[in-house]
Amino acid sequence: MADTAVASASPLIPHPRRIRRRVRETADTFTLEIEADDGGPLFQPGQFSMLYVFGTGEVPISMSGDPRRPGVLVHTTRAVGPVTRAMAGLRAGAALGVRGPFGTPWPLEAALGNDVVLVAGGIGLAPLRPLVYEVIARRPDFGQVVLLYGARSPDELLFGRELERWRAAGIVVSITVDYATRDWPGHVGVVTALVPRAPVDPARTTAFVCGPEIMMRFAADALGRRGVPAARIFVSMERNMKCAVGFCGHCQFGPSFVCKDGPVLAWPRVRGLLSVREV
Amino acid sequence: MLPRASLARLLDVLRDDGWTLVGPTVRDGAIVYKEIEGAADLPVGWTEEQEAGTYRLRRREDDAVFGYNVGPNSWKERFFVPRLRQWQATRDGAGFHVDVDEPAAPRIALIGARSCDLHAIAIQDRVFLDGGCSDPDYAARRRDVFVVAVNCGQAAGTCFCVSMGTGPRASRGFDLALTELRDGGHRFHVEVGTAQGAALLARVACEPATRADADAADAVVAGTAAAMGRTLDTAGIKELLYASYDHPRWDDVAARCLTCANCTLVCPTCFCATVEDVTDVTGDHAERWRRWDSCFTLDHSYIHGGSVRASGRSRYRQWLVHKLGTWIDQFGSSGCVGCGRCITWCPVGIDLTQEVAAIRGRAGGT
Amino acid sequence: METLEPILARHLFFQDLDARHLALLVGCAGNVRFPAGAFLFRAGQEADRFFLIREGRVAIEIAPPGAAAHTVQTVGAGDVLGWSWLIPPYHWKFDARAVEDTRALALDGKCLRTKCEADHDLGYELLKRFAQIMEERLQATRLQLLDVYGARG
Numbered sequence: 184m185a186d187t188a189v190a191s192a193s194p195l196i197p198h199p200r201r202i203r204r205r206v207r208e209t210a211d212t213f214t215l216e217i218e219a220d221d222g223g224p225l226f227q228p229g230q231f232s233m234l235y236v237f238g239t240g241e242v243p244i245s246m247s248g249d250p251r252r253p254g255v256l257v258h259t260t261r262a263v264g265p266v267t268r269a270m271a272g273l274r275a276g277a278a279l280g281v282r283g284p285f286g287t288p289w290p291l292e293a294a295l296g297n298d299v300v301l302v303a304g305g306i307g308l309a310p311l312r313p314l315v316y317e318v319i320a321r322r323p324d325f326g327q328v329v330l331l332y333g334a335r336s337p338d339e340l341l342f343g344r345e346l347e348r349w350r351a352a353g354i355v356v357s358i359t360v361d362y363a364t365r366d367w368p369g370h371v372g373v374v375t376a377l378v379p380r381a382p383v384d385p386a387r388t389t390a391f392v393c394g395p396e397i398m399m400r401f402a403a404d405a406l407g408r409r410g411v412p413a414a415r416i417f418v419s420m421e422r423n424m425k426c427a428v429g430f431c432g433h434c435q436f437g438p439s440f441v442c443k444d445g446p447v448l449a450w451p452r453v454r455g456l457l458s459v460r461e462v
Numbered sequence: 463m464l465p466r467a468s469l470a471r472l473l474d475v476l477r478d479d480g481w482t483l484v485g486p487t488v489r490d491g492a493i494v495y496k497e498i499e500g501a502a503d504l505p506v507g508w509t510e511e512q513e514a515g516t517y518r519l520r521r522r523e524d525d526a527v528f529g530y531n532v533g534p535n536s537w538k539e540r541f542f543v544p545r546l547r548q549w550q551a552t553r554d555g556a557g558f559h560v561d562v563d564e565p566a567a568p569r570i571a572l573i574g575a576r577s578c579d580l581h582a583i584a585i586q587d588r589v590f591l592d593g594g595c596s597d598p599d600y601a602a603r604r605r606d607v608f609v610v611a612v613n614c615g616q617a618a619g620t621c622f623c624v625s626m627g628t629g630p631r632a633s634r635g636f637d638l639a640l641t642e643l644r645d646g647g648h649r650f651h652v653e654v655g656t657a658q659g660a661a662l663l664a665r666v667a668c669e670p671a672t673r674a675d676a677d678a679a680d681a682v683v684a685g686t687a688a689a690m691g692r693t694l695d696t697a698g699i700k701e702l703l704y705a706s707y708d709h710p711r712w713d714d715v716a717a718r719c720l721t722c723a724n725c726t727l728v729c730p731t732c733f734c735a736t737v738e739d740v741t742d743v744t745g746d747h748a749e750r751w752r753r754w755d756s757c758f759t760l761d762h763s764y765i766h767g768g769s770v771r772a773s774g775r776s777r778y779r780q781w782l783v784h785k786l787g788t789w790i791d792q793f794g795s796s797g798c799v800g801c802g803r804c805i806t807w808c809p810v811g812i813d814l815t816q817e818v819a820a821i822r823g824r825a826g827g828t
Numbered sequence: 829m830e831t832l833e834p835i836l837a838r839h840l841f842f843q844d845l846d847a848r849h850l851a852l853l854v855g856c857a858g859n860v861r862f863p864a865g866a867f868l869f870r871a872g873q874e875a876d877r878f879f880l881i882r883e884g885r886v887a888i889e890i891a892p893p894g895a896a897a898h899t900v901q902t903v904g905a906g907d908v909l910g911w912s913w914l915i916p917p918y919h920w921k922f923d924a925r926a927v928e929d930t931r932a933l934a935l936d937g938k939c940l941r942t943k944c945e946a947d948h949d950l951g952y953e954l955l956k957r958f959a960q961i962m963e964e965r966l967q968a969t970r971l972q973l974l975d976v977y978g979a980r981g
Contacts, residue, residue: 194595196549199557237551237558238741238748263766278557305977335977361972364896368927371887371899373971376964380906395976401967423765425737428595431755432734433762435780438788443594459707461776 194428197235197280200256204275208259209339212306213271214247217256217279226250227288228313229419229447232258233427235280236273240266243424243442245310246284251320256281259309259341285427286446289314289417294389298326300381300411302402304333304374304394308341310419310446311393319352329355329381333374333398336360337367355382374398378405385410391447393419400457403450416450437462463675464640464668466648469527470501472610472666476571481608484540485573486533491519493533498573505530512618512691512802515811528574528642531618532801536730537572537579541603542586546752548737553746565602574612575636577629578621578799582730584635588793589733608658611636615682619691620802622815626694628799630686638663641679651679692802694815695822696786699796702822703787707779711820716775718810723756725804725812726781731797734762757781782814832857832933839880841908841957849950852943856936862886862926868909869920875912876938881905884930889923901968902927911958913937 204216215234226232226246235241242264248257262271273279291314299318303311311330318328330349334340337360350356357377359370370377375398388411392402399418406416422434422441434441437456439448456462464472477483477500486493487503493510510530511518522529551560575583590600611632614621623629632639637659640650651671654660671679726732736755741748755762758777763770771777789797798814805813833854836842842850860879862868868879868886879886885904891897900922903909912920914937944951 193562193598195598196560196562197551199551199559201557235739237553238739238745240739241737276556280551280558280560333977335975339977359902361975361977363899365887365889365899366896367899368885370885370902370904372901373968375971376968380904397971397974398976401971421765422770423761423763425735429593430590430595430597430733431736432757433736433755435784435788438791440792461771461773462707462780 194282194285195426197233197241197282199278200281202273202275202277202279203255205273208341211263212259212261212339212341214257214259215270215273215279216248217258217281219254219256224256224284226256226284226313228291228317229288229310230284230286231310231427231446232256232281232283233285233424234258234266234270235282236266236269237278237280239269241280241282242266242270243285243427245419245446247309247312249316250313251316259306259312261306282427285442287444287448289391289419289447291317293415294391295324296326296387297415298383298388299328300378300383300388300390300406301328301330302333302374302378302390302392302394302399302406303330304398304402305335305339306341307392307394307398307419308332311391312342312345314391315349315354319349319354322353326387327355327383328353329357329383331357331359331374331377331381333359333361333377333394336362337369357381373401375401375405378402378409381409386412388415390416392416396421396457403454407450413451413454414449417447418450418453419446420448420453421446463671464650464652464663464666466527466650468667469650472662473498473500473573475662475665476608476610481569481571483573484537484570486528486530488519492517493519493530494535495533495537495572501527504528504574509616510618512620512806513811514620514805514813515808517806524644525648526615526642526644528612528640529615531614531616531621532576532579532803534728534803534807536728536801536803537575537583538586538730538732540570540572541583541600542590542733542735543599543603544754546599548750548752551748558748565599567602567605569606569608570603571608571610573610575609575632576612576614576801577632578623578626578801579730580609580611580632580635581626581628581799582801585731585793585795585797585799586733588795593793608662609636609638609655611639611655613639613641613679613683614686615642617686617689617691618802618806620805620813621690621800622692622694622802623800624687624690625692625696625815626796626798626800631683641682643675643678643682645678649675651675692800692805692813692815694798694800694818696796699818700787700790702818703783706821707783709821711817712775712779714820715778715812715817716773718812719774719778720810721758721774721777722809723758724807724809726756726758727754728803728807729785730799730801730803731785732756736761757784782817786814786818832859835882835933836880840906841880841961845953849947849953852947852950853935853940856939856943857933858936860932860934862930862932864926864928864930866926868924868926868930868932870923871920873920875910875918875920877934877936878908878910878913879932879934881907881909882931882933884932885927886930887925887927889925891923897923901965901972908958908961910937911962913941914955914958 201218206214231245244258247259262268425431427442429440429443485498590597614630636655639653734755760769785797887899889897
C-alpha cells in the first residue's frame with residue numbers, strides 16, 4: 184500500500200525527481216541539475232545526496248551547487264562505476280531517485296572573521312563549490328579568501344569559466360596541474376606546493392580541504408607547517424556507503440560514521456587514523 | 463512464585479491474548495529461538511556444552527526447563543530482520559514511482575530471554591532508534607513485545623556476562639523474570655518488571671515469594687556468576703585498542719581467522735547491513751532489499767575500485783576494535799554483552815577474551 | 829643603487845646565514861632578466877649557476893623526440909632553482925624556460941664551489957639549505973607520480 188507522504192519524508196526512501204540539465208565538465212566528469220520545484224530539501228555546503236538510478240543502484244554524490252539557488256539540486260561526479268556510468272547516460276527529462284541531504288557540512292561559521300583557505304584536489308573541487316558560493320554571498324564576513332586547486336592536467340580542470348568569476352568576486356584562485364605540456368602557461372606541480380605562499384595569516388586562517396585522501400594528508404600537513412592550527416583544518420572523508428544514516432555500518436572510519444559524523448571532519452579527529460593502513 | 467506446572471498456563475494465556483510465542487526449542491542439534499506453541503516445545507532436560515569452536519547438546523540428569531544458555535541465534539533476527547524489502551519502484555512514463563510497504567508489527571512474546579540478550583536488544587535500540595534517525599521497520603517490531611526473561615541457572619564454557627556487566631541476573635527490559643528453582647520443589651521465582659507483566663501473572667496461579675525463595679533465587683544467580691567460563695578485563699579497553707592498531711597480535715589472529723563471518727551472524731548486537739537493488743526481467747519493476755552484512759566481507763569497505771580493508775587481518779581488527787572500542791564512542795556502551803556466541807561458533811575457536819588478553823600483554827583469558 | 833646584500837639577506841633561503849658568508853655570496857650574485865619564452869638553461873649545458881626567482885614563472889621541462897615538451901614543474905617568486913652546480917658532473921638535466929617575464933638573482937655556482945672548498949662552514953650552510961629544497965621537490969614529485977587524481981584515486 185503506497186504512502187507517498189511517508190515515502191518522501193523518510194530518509195530511507197528515494198524521492199523521484201527529474202533531471203533538468205546535464206553538463207559535461209570533462210571527459211569523465213559531468214554535472215546533473217535536478218529539479219526540486221517543491222522547494223526541495225535545503226542543503227548546506229559539504230552535504231551529499233544518495234542518487235538512485237532506476238534498477239541499477241545508488242551512490243553518494245556531494246552537492247556541488249549553490250545552496251541559495253532554489254528549485255534545483257546540483258551534483259557533479261565522475262563516471263567510474265556501474266551506477267555513475269549509467270547516470271552519465273541519463274538525459275534531461277529522465278528521473279533519478281534522490282535521498283538526502285545527508286552529512287555534517289563545512290563549518291563555515293567557524294571561519295567568520297578569519298582568512299579562509301580552500302584546498303581542492305581533482306573532483307574535490309565539487310564539494311567545495313557550494314562553500315565558495317556561500318563565501319561570495321557573505322564576502323565581507325571573511326578576510327582573505329584563497330582557493331588552491333590542483334588537477335591532473337589542464338583538460339581535467341573543472342568549472343573553468345567560473346574560476347574567473349570567483350577571482351572577480353574577491354577570491355584569490357591559484358591553479359596547478361600535476362602534468363602539462365608547453366601550452367599550459369600556469370603552475371605545474373602539486374597543490375601542496377601552493378600552500379607556503381598562500382596570502383593568508385595562518386594564525387587566523389580556517390582551511391577546508393577536499394580531494395583524494397593522500398592529497399588531503401599532504402595538504403593538511405603543509406597547512407600545519409605553515410602555522411594553521413590543526414583544529415581549524417577540515418577535510419571531507421569518503422567511505423563505502425549504503426544507508427547514509429548510520430545504520431548499515433559500512434562507512435565507519437574508526438569511531439566516525441562518515442555519513443553522519445562526516446563527511447566533513449576536523450583534522451585532529453582524522454589525522455592519527457589516516458596513517459594507519461586499512462582502517 | 464510460579465509452580466512448574468503453571469508455566470504452561472502462563473504461556474497459553476499469552477498465546478490466547480494474541481502474542482506469538484518465540485522461545486527456545488531443540489532443532490537440528492541446537493537450542494534455537496523459534497516460534498513455539500507452548501511450554502511443551504521448551505527444551506526440558508537439555509543442556510549445552512559450549513567451548514571455543516564447540517557446541518553440543520547433552521541430556522541433563524534432571525528435568526530443568528531452562529538448563530542451558532544461548533544457542534546460535536538471538537532475538538536480533540526478530541527486530542533487525544535478516545531480509546527486508548525497503549521499497550518497490552515501478553516505471554511510470556519517463557519516471558518512476560516508489561511504494562513503501564506498511565511496516566510489519568507482529569506482537570511477539572520472547573520466552574526465556576537471557577540478561578545478556580536483553581542488554582543486546584537495548585544496545586540495538588540505541589543503534590536503530592536513538593541515533594538521530596529511527597528505522598521504521600525496527601521501531602514497528604519493537605513497539606509491542608512481551609518479555610519473559612530467565613535468570614541463568616548455569617554458565618556455559620564461553621559465557622562472560624559478568625565481565626561485561628550484563629548478567630547473569632536480568633535487571634531491565636522484561637515484563638517478568640523467572641529464576642528456576644528445583645530444590646524443595648520445582649518452581650520459578652518471578653520478578654515483575656512492568657504493569658503488563660503483573661497483569662499477566664495475576665491471571666495465573668501463583669503465590670507470593672518467601673524470604674527463603676528469594677534467597678534461593680539469589681543463590682542460583684550467584685552460583686552462575688561464580689562459574690563464568692571466561693573473563694574479559696574491560697578496564698581502559700577503548701584506549702588500549704585505539705593504541706594497538708599496529709599490535710603484532712593481529713597478524714597472529716589473521717593466520718587463524720577464515721573471515722567466515724560466523725561471529726557477526728551469531729552476535730546479538732552486530733548490525734551491519736547492505737542493500738541490494740534488483741529488477742525483474744522486464745526492467746519495469748525494481749525493489750530494494752536490505753539484508754544482513756558483515757564487516758568481514760571485502761565488499762563492506764569497497765571504494766574506488768578496491769577494498770579499504772583488503773586483508774583478513776584488517777577485517778578482524780575492525781570487528782574487534784569496533785565491538786569493544788569504537789562502539790563506546792559511538793553509542794555510549796560496549797557492543798559486547800559477553801554471551802560467548804562468537805567464541806562457540808567460530809570454526810577455528812578464536813576467543814576474543816584471549817585476543818584482548820594478548821593485546822594487553824598477558825596470557826590466558828579464563 | 830641598492831646593493832644585492834639586503835635582497836639576499838631578506839630571502840628565506842639565506843635566513844640565519846652569518847654576515848661573513850652572506851658577504852661571500854654577494855660577491856657571486858648578479859641581477860638577471862629573462863623575457864617570456866627565453867631559456868634560463870638547457871639540459872646538457874654546464875651547470876654553473878643557480879637562481880633565486882624574484883618575479884615571474886619558470887617551467888622545468890623535458891621534450892621527448894617528436895612530441896611537445898612536458899612541464900615537470902614550475903617555480904615562481906621566492907623559489908630557488910637549480911642544484912646541479914653542486915653535484916658532479918655539474919650539468920643541467922632539464923630545460924628551464926621562462927613562462928612569463930622573469931627577474932631573478934643569479935649566483936655564480938663555479939665561483940661558489942671554489943669558495944665552499946676553501947670554507948667548509950659556508951659549504952655546510954649551503955648544502956643544508958639545498959638538501960631541504962631537494963627534499964621538498966622529491967616529496968612533491970612523488971605525489972605527482974602517485975597520480976592521485978587518476979581514475980583509481
